Amino acid sequence: MTEDILTTATKPPFALRFRGFLPIVVDVETAGFNAQTDALLEIAAVTLRMDEAGLIHPHETHACHVQPFAGANLEAAALAFTGIDPYHPFRLAKTEDDALQTVFHAVRKAIKEHGCTRAILVGHNPFFDLGFLNAAVARTKIKRNPFHPFSTFDTATLGGLAYGQTVLARAVQAAGLGWNNEEAHSAIYDAQKTAQLFCAVVNRWHTLQSPNCAQAIDTP
Numbered sequence: 533m534t535e536d537i538l539t540t541a542t543k544p545p546f547a548l549r550f551r552g553f554l555p556i557v558v559d560v561e562t563a564g565f566n567a568q569t570d571a572l573l574e575i576a577a578v579t580l581r582m583d584e585a586g587l588i589h590p591h592e593t594h595a596c597h598v599q600p601f602a603g604a605n606l607e608a609a610a611l612a613f614t615g616i617d618p619y620h621p622f623r624l625a626k627t628e629d630d631a632l633q634t635v636f637h638a639v640r641k642a643i644k645e646h647g648c649t650r651a652i653l654v655g656h657n658p659f660f661d662l663g664f665l666n667a668a669v670a671r672t673k674i675k676r677n678p679f680h681p682f683s684t685f686d687t688a689t690l691g692g693l694a695y696g697q698t699v700l701a702r703a704v705q706a707a708g709l710g711w712n713n714e715e716a717h718s719a720i721y722d723a724q725k726t727a728q729l730f731c732a733v734v735n736r737w738h739t740l741q742s743p744n745c746a747q748a749i750d751t752p
Contacts, residue, residue: 547647559723571600574719596631
């Protein structure tokens with residue numbers, strides 16, 4: 533019992549917050565909706581940090597432009613929506629394998645720093661992002677995927693709960709955070725805004741659960 537208490541006491545705070553999982557905010561931009569056939573074109577991951585008050589904040593952003601895999605489908609409507617030219621010479625895009633390894637290296641480092649066991653993907657409607665991530669992992673045969681294979685945190689659900697808005701732009705604005713339509717639909721911008729939204733909701737709940745707040749609620 534004493535050993536368990538000491539082990540818990542020495543763990544970093546983040547390791548105790550989400551059952552040992554480390555939330556990592558991920559956004560992908562793609563050339564369609566089918567993770568098996570359509571190209572992954574951008575991926576961004578935002579790590580989080582926790583301050584002394586137990587509040588979480590966006591920390592570092594790691595992102596790559598991605599080369600379409602061999603034989604990938606490129607839907608014209610999807611490219612028009614994102615404005616991505618997959619073969620633009622200035623994209624400096626990496627292969628799927630290199631892009632995933634770059635992002636996964638940063639994620640594994642964060643997991644180790646926070647004493648967590650595994651990453652859990654945070655996304656806005658994350659089944660989409662996780663589906664493309666898992667499909668790319670399967671294509672590249674990467675064996676050390678740091679993300680949980682199916683569990684996620686969904687900011688569409690959290691935004692609906694906390695602010696009554698499920699669309700990312702509207703939820704971000706309802707949370708009092710800025711939104712720029714001209715920058716939207718890039719993996720970096722959307723991941724960073726999703727990270728801000730996730731932190732806002734989690735911190736709001738943390739504040740509601742604090743002793744001072746609970747006392748104020750109980751006081752007539």
